[in-house]
Amino acid sequence: MSDSHGLPHLADLAPGDEEVVSVKLRLLGYLIGLGLAVLLTATSFFIAGTDLVWQPSIPVAIIVLAIAQMGVHLVFFLHITTGPDNANNVLALAFGLLIVFLVIAGSLWIMANLNHNMMPMDQIMQMQR
Amino acid sequence: MSMAAVADGHSARVIGLEDAGHPGPAPKRIITGFGFWIFLLSDIVMFSCFFAAYAVLLGQTAGGPSGAELFNLRNVAIETAFLLLSSFACGMASIAAEVRNPLWFQVAMAVTCLLGLGFLVIEFREFADLIARGAGPSRSAFLSAFFALVGCHGLHVSAGILWLLTMMAQVFAKGFRADILRRFLCFALFWHALDIIWVAIFSVVYLLGSAA
Numbered sequence: 001m002s003d004s005h006g007l008p009h010l011a012d013l014a015p016g017d018e019e020v021v022s023v024k025l026r027l028l029g030y031l032i033g034l035g036l037a038v039l040l041t042a043t044s045f046f047i048a049g050t051d052l053v054w055q056p057s058i059p060v061a062i063i064v065l066a067i068a069q070m071g072v073h074l075v076f077f078l079h080i081t082t083g084p085d086n087a088n089n090v091l092a093l094a095f096g097l098l099i100v101f102l103v104i105a106g107s108l109w110i111m112a113n114l115n116h117n118m119m120p121m122d123q124i125m126q127m128q129r
Numbered sequence: 130m131s132m133a134a135v136a137d138g139h140s141a142r143v144i145g146l147e148d149a150g151h152p153g154p155a156p157k158r159i160i161t162g163f164g165f166w167i168f169l170l171s172d173i174v175m176f177s178c179f180f181a182a183y184a185v186l187l188g189q190t191a192g193g194p195s196g197a198e199l200f201n202l203r204n205v206a207i208e209t210a211f212l213l214l215s216s217f218a219c220g221m222a223s224i225a226a227e228v229r230n231p232l233w234f235q236v237a238m239a240v241t242c243l244l245g246l247g248f249l250v251i252e253f254r255e256f257a258d259l260i261a262r263g264a265g266p267s268r269s270a271f272l273s274a275f276f277a278l279v280g281c282h283g284l285h286v287s288a289g290i291l292w293l294l295t296m297m298a299q300v301f302a303k304g305f306r307a308d309i310l311r312r313f314l315c316f317a318l319f320w321h322a323l324d325i326i327w328v329a330i331f332s333v334v335y336l337l338g339s340a341a
Contacts, residue, residue, distance in 0.1 A: 070325050
């Protein structure tokens with residue numbers, strides 16, 4: 001079809017493609033991504049094993065760090081950015097995230113409700129006896 | 130020229146698209162990449178179902194061991210480092226493909242492959258160790274969900290390594306043709322997405338599991 005066009009720099013970008021052309025800048029982008037990812041990962045592992053932090057804050061901190069790292073991967077490795085040439089990719093991502101949120105939050109909510117309203121399993125077993 | 134094409138041309142004139150200078154269909158690289166991006170998002174939705182199942186079944190250990198008693202965080206840290214570095218090496222291969230350098234492409238892909246294999250070896254040994262200690266997937270609902278989630282990611286990595294070797298062979302045999310480059314674009318997206326899913330796994334399963 002349009003292979004003769006070569007690499008497109010018209011109006012849209014394929015997911016994973018970058019606008020920057022210079023090799024140095026591309027390399028720099030990957031290095032920044034790697035550095036940030038290492039930093040966030042190291043912080044996560046440190047927080048999980050330390051006593052220096054207020055304990056109840058640890059799960060929240062780990063989840064926040066994980067979401068931040070996923071963002072770093074998206075921007076620096078997959079090159080999903082907020083530029084106008086990336087609008088389609090970002091919209092698809094937003095829809096995917098909506099479904100992910102509904103599935104996870106919905107499952108947790110429904111099952112917590114179920115567990116709350118249901119008799120403990122050992123009592124049910126006794127009633128059946 | 131078919132009737133449909135004529136009708137299309139007519140309607141375009143009526144709507145005024147021609148005057149607006151509509152650029153026409155997007156290049157194939159964008160269409161392929163976008164289609165694969167949609168597939169990846171559906172894959173992530175599938176993983177979210179496994180995550181939901183894991184979160185729901187987290188406490189259902191049936192008197193068996195919980196995550197905190199089983200997980201070895203040192204191994205997980207090594208796995209994480211391997212997968213992150215392999216994602217970076219895959220980025221290097223992307224740059225090499227962009228500047229059409231076959232040597233560096235093959236080197237970067239080989240590094241990606243070795244790091245991915247290292248990840249799989251550690252994961253396989255972890256699974257074998259858990260099963261040997263009587264904490265296999267049939268022990269409790271928690272362990273079933275754990276093996277399903279982490280094993281599904283491991284299967285993805287295995288498939289990714291097969292795909293990686295195919296890409297190395299295709300670039301070696303056919304060079305940087307446009308269709309090969311499109312396939313490599315999809316592979317790079319796949320490999321980086323696997324790393325994103327691993328971030329969720331090591332945070333939610335291993336770190337939260339050992340902290341709680």
